[in-house]
Amino acid sequence: MKAVIMAGGFGTRMQPLTINLPKPMVPLVNQPIMSHIIDLLKAHGISDVIMLLFHQPEIIKNYFGDGSELGVRITYVTPLEDFGTAGAVKAAAPYLDERFLVISGDLLTDFDLGAVLSFHEEKQALATITLTSVEDPLQFGVVITDQQGAITKFLEKPGWGEVFSDTINTGIYVLEPEVLEMIPEETNRDWSKDIFPRMLEEGRPLYGCLQQGYWADIGNTDAYLETCRDLWHGKVAASLPEPTLSDGSRQIYLGTDTLVAEADLSLLEGMVVIGDNSQVLGRAQLKNCIVGRNCVIEDEVELEDTILWDNVYVKRGCRLFGTVAGHRTRLGRGVVAEENTVIGDETNVGDEVYLRKDVKIWPRKSIESGSIVSTNLIWGDKWRKSLFEGASVRGLSNVELSPEFCAKLGAAYGSVLPRDSYVITSRDGQRSSRMLKRAFLGGLLSTGVNVRDIKQMPLPVMSYKLGTFGEVGGVHFHQFRDDPAATEIQFYDAEGFEISSGTAKSIERIFFKENFRRVHYAEPGEIRELPQLNAFYREGFQRALDAQLLRSFAPKVVIDLNHSPAGELLPGLLSDLGCEVVALNSHVEAGRSAVTPEQTSRAMEQLARITGTLEATAGFWLDPSGEQLRIIDESGVLLSETEALGVVVSLVSRCESTGNLVLPVSAPMAMERIAQDGGLTTRAVKNDARALLEAVAERGGLLTATMDGRFALPVFQGHFDGMFAAAKILEMLGRTGMSLGAMRRTLPARAYRHTQVPCSRQLKGGLMRKMSEHSVNLDASFIDGVKVRFDDDWVLVLPDQYRPVMHIVADSPDAQRAESLLVSYQGKVETWKKELTNSQAR
Numbered sequence: 001m002k003a004v005i006m007a008g009g010f011g012t013r014m015q016p017l018t019i020n021l022p023k024p025m026v027p028l029v030n031q032p033i034m035s036h037i038i039d040l041l042k043a044h045g046i047s048d049v050i051m052l053l054f055h056q057p058e059i060i061k062n063y064f065g066d067g068s069e070l071g072v073r074i075t076y077v078t079p080l081e082d083f084g085t086a087g088a089v090k091a092a093a094p095y096l097d098e099r100f101l102v103i104s105g106d107l108l109t110d111f112d113l114g115a116v117l118s119f120h121e122e123k124q125a126l127a128t129i130t131l132t133s134v135e136d137p138l139q140f141g142v143v144i145t146d147q148q149g150a151i152t153k154f155l156e157k158p159g160w161g162e163v164f165s166d167t168i169n170t171g172i173y174v175l176e177p178e179v180l181e182m183i184p185e186e187t188n189r190d191w192s193k194d195i196f197p198r199m200l201e202e203g204r205p206l207y208g209c210l211q212q213g214y215w216a217d218i219g220n221t222d223a224y225l226e227t228c229r230d231l232w233h234g235k236v237a238a239s240l241p242e243p244t245l246s247d248g249s250r251q252i253y254l255g256t257d258t259l260v261a262e263a264d265l266s267l268l269e270g271m272v273v274i275g276d277n278s279q280v281l282g283r284a285q286l287k288n289c290i291v292g293r294n295c296v297i298e299d300e301v302e303l304e305d306t307i308l309w310d311n312v313y314v315k316r317g318c319r320l321f322g323t324v325a326g327h328r329t330r331l332g333r334g335v336v337a338e339e340n341t342v343i344g345d346e347t348n349v350g351d352e353v354y355l356r357k358d359v360k361i362w363p364r365k366s367i368e369s370g371s372i373v374s375t376n377l378i379w380g381d382k383w384r385k386s387l388f389e390g391a392s393v394r395g396l397s398n399v400e401l402s403p404e405f406c407a408k409l410g411a412a413y414g415s416v417l418p419r420d421s422y423v424i425t426s427r428d429g430q431r432s433s434r435m436l437k438r439a440f441l442g443g444l445l446s447t448g449v450n451v452r453d454i455k456q457m458p459l460p461v462m463s464y465k466l467g468t469f470g471e472v473g474g475v476h477f478h479q480f481r482d483d484p485a486a487t488e489i490q491f492y493d494a495e496g497f498e499i500s501s502g503t504a505k506s507i508e509r510i511f512f513k514e515n516f517r518r519v520h521y522a523e524p525g526e527i528r529e530l531p532q533l534n535a536f537y538r539e540g541f542q543r544a545l546d547a548q549l550l551r552s553f554a555p556k557v558v559i560d561l562n563h564s565p566a567g568e569l570l571p572g573l574l575s576d577l578g579c580e581v582v583a584l585n586s587h588v589e590a591g592r593s594a595v596t597p598e599q600t601s602r603a604m605e606q607l608a609r610i611t612g613t614l615e616a617t618a619g620f621w622l623d624p625s626g627e628q629l630r631i632i633d634e635s636g637v638l639l640s641e642t643e644a645l646g647v648v649v650s651l652v653s654r655c656e657s658t659g660n661l662v663l664p665v666s667a668p669m670a671m672e673r674i675a676q677d678g679g680l681t682t683r684a685v686k687n688d689a690r691a692l693l694e695a696v697a698e699r700g701g702l703l704t705a706t707m708d709g710r711f712a713l714p715v716f717q718g719h720f721d722g723m724f725a726a727a728k729i730l731e732m733l734g735r736t737g738m739s740l741g742a743m744r745r746t747l748p749a750r751a752y753r754h755t756q757v758p759c760s761r762q763l764k765g766g767l768m769r770k771m772s773e774h775s776v777n778l779d780a781s782f783i784d785g786v787k788v789r790f791d792d793d794w795v796l797v798l799p800d801q802y803r804p805v806m807h808i809v810a811d812s813p814d815a816q817r818a819e820s821l822l823v824s825y826q827g828k829v830e831t832w833k834k835e836l837t838n839s840q841a842r
Helices: 033-043 057-064 084-091 113-123 177-182 191-201 221-232 262-267 403-415 431-445 459-465 501-513 533-543 547-553 570-576 597-614 641-655 669-677 689-699 722-736 740-746 761-774 815-841
Strands: 002-007 048-053 073-077 100-104 107-109 127-133 141-145 151-156 167-175 206-210 215-217 245-247 250-254 268-274 285-291 302-308 319-321 323-325 341-343 392-396 422-427 450-456 473-479 486-493 527-529 556-560 580-584 618-622 629-632 660-664 681-685 703-705 751-758 779-781 786-790 793-799 805-812
Touching: 002 033, 002 084, 033 048, 033 100, 033 107, 048 057, 048 084, 057 073, 084 191, 107 167, 113 127, 113 167, 113 206, 127 141, 127 191, 141 206, 151 191, 151 206, 167 177, 167 215, 177 191, 191 206, 215 221, 221 268, 221 285, 221 302, 221 323, 262 268, 319 323, 403 431, 403 486, 403 501, 422 431, 422 459, 431 450, 431 473, 431 486, 450 459, 459 473, 459 486, 459 533, 459 722, 486 501, 533 570, 533 722, 547 722, 556 570, 556 597, 556 722, 570 580, 570 722, 580 597, 597 618, 597 629, 618 722, 629 641, 629 722, 641 660, 641 669, 641 703, 641 722, 641 740, 660 669, 660 689, 669 681, 681 689, 689 703, 722 740, 751 815, 761 786, 761 793, 761 815, 793 815, 805 815
Parallel strands: 002 048, 002 100, 048 073, 127 206, 250 268, 268 285, 285 302, 302 319, 302 323, 323 341, 422 450, 422 473, 450 527, 556 580, 556 618, 660 681, 660 703
Antiparallel strands: 100 167, 107 215, 127 167, 141 151, 141 167, 245 250, 392 486, 473 486, 618 629, 751 805, 779 786, 786 793, 793 805
16 A cells, blocks of 8 residues: 655745755654654555655655665655645656555654554545544634544634534545546645545545544644654654663653763653764753754753754753754853744854744844844744734734834735735824835835825725725725724725635735745836725715705714714715714824723713713714714613614614615524514624625625624625714614614613633634534524524524634523523533543543
8 A cells, every 4th residue: 555645835834944944854853754654654554655745855855765764665756836735646646546545744643544544445435534633623624524434514724613523634534546536637626625525515435534642733833842742741652762761750862972971861851862973061951852963062051841953052051941943053151042932043042142932033043142032033023823813913013013014014915916906005094004004015016016095094985995996905004993002904805805814824924934026126016096085985975875865854963083084074974965963083183093992981971971962863983994883872872782783773674675684693683583574584694794794795685784883784885884884874764764762762672691701722622512512402503603592592602713712692582591591501611611621631
């Protein structure tokens, strides 16, 4: 039987360790990761190996040769292009005329491959995917099977709301050669995204074999360190000779010609591996360490949970904790490195340097003596595992989001777009937003992308403009709602939707690899302005409303505009439609936006008092971006988010005889009933802005909304627009002849409760599996999280996409029942957390 090792990846997420060598060649206990895979294959009687190469192939070929020294026969296949995981295997088709095994070249496992092969044969499968359970399934492909092991569903790198199991694809497959017939020649195809879903759709025999044991995807530096810790603590058996010294908790492995003074062996603790021809001089303390070949460690050095690659010199008095030092690194006297420090090859660290936690230093750098390094040496800002949260990048202005950072972000964004295409950019009134946008534009223009800069403008205006004249995307800079010191950068696609996670990942890959597109010096993009954009928006805005009705209704409205750009636009729009407008905080003034919860609360209280005192038709609070809306009735009562949603749904239902409403799965049941009473239908989708807007566009819907007060009414534009929502609410009030207070009082009496339970990322997958198992015989839906209905009540358990919490929402006509459901499921989640924590401890 033959095995195919996938060894062509770029290893971008493992940089700086993979700058000078491919990821499968990263040393693990002084052997490349791929050597451990070959040992596993040999242990199961597989000695015919095909290596699929692409990135730095010669390094792999020079190390392994023909495989004879390892007792295997190696055939190398190097595709001409990156054809994806399945397309690369197709390139090896001439060598694959019988059943074969595929395994990733960047993992460590002790799975029983013989059991997987037997399972495959017993099921007479065309393809078998080896599965295992993990704590955090988000970064992997989740696979769901029936009781016989037949695969029923794939979720490729899902969000927490889509995770109904913690069983994932390990990248180990047993395949029949017929599978290769499904892959076109020299075409990019992926097993998880293309081939396996197609097999499932066509009803071919596709199975998942669940394996117990150790499995680690060594995809980034954190995973690399964690895998080494697992080795030190005996969680996996690696290919090691007999220990030189083994007494109780100590396992000491010394290579050939290794020098360690006999008296100093007592200072070695845990599992310590010291490679050939290395020297430990004087009284150095090593605990759980791997030292490569030809290394020198001087006196009074303390190393813990640390990996030194080959030819590293550590001078007297160094203290390294959870650190990786690459080939030919030099560490001066008294260097201190905190946990998760990664030092690239051939770096010279001066004396008394302090390296803070999580610092990554790229190869061939020189750090001056006495330096305190708290930021990544390449980027100039704090290291981050990912740039994006959803479609946004946010951070402290001029600290985490520096001009240098934004210039590189602009270059990374431009590199994923076509040359000579156009992007719209806009911002709020903050000086920091203007500064960072200008830096971003420099990077964007350097890639040959043109810009239509609409400067200081509400976000809905940019959304309305997107797609009308061929722009491929939009970027908006504004002060972050929850922190006045932070800026948020939001990215949109050509249709005005938030960019997809795939696009965000593409930008991140280019950003971290610095693989920017650079155009000829005479070909950078150009910046153009759109002076008539306000008039364009105004025309569409007024055309989508019944101007005659509004002028005859003549509502009085009080609006708090939050010192945002909407202050220069919305009061005039409403006045032209016959509204009497009292505008608060309409002057655009940098640094004055109400961004903290306390400021927002005070602003709304003031707005409510003024609205009630003036007996206005309505009061509106508009957030600085122009998207989010809070509503106050004629009596000065601030409507809750659920009341506001109910009032808007009720107004639409009274004004339209047919149509569809798209609502988040967490919306109260009353919304569905209000719509049905008015002859409208509803559709529940994920609690995600892009999902809501795409769904309302697909269905030609009348309305979609979020639970935090953002409304999209496609009669004008299919994007969230607080300015138009305010005007449309006034129009519908005039059409129905009812006041906001009267509408609020007609809403069905229901109790809507929400709480959060702290939950680490490691437990989220297990908790969702527990919730899924609990709801097997209940009336449950799995649109986003797990929602269980009980007659006239429901409860939703939903993991937060970014924060370490689980959301629990309960809805019932009875407040006591809603509270009871909330407490009951909060208790279940806490119990499941304890069970999962205890099982992990064992």
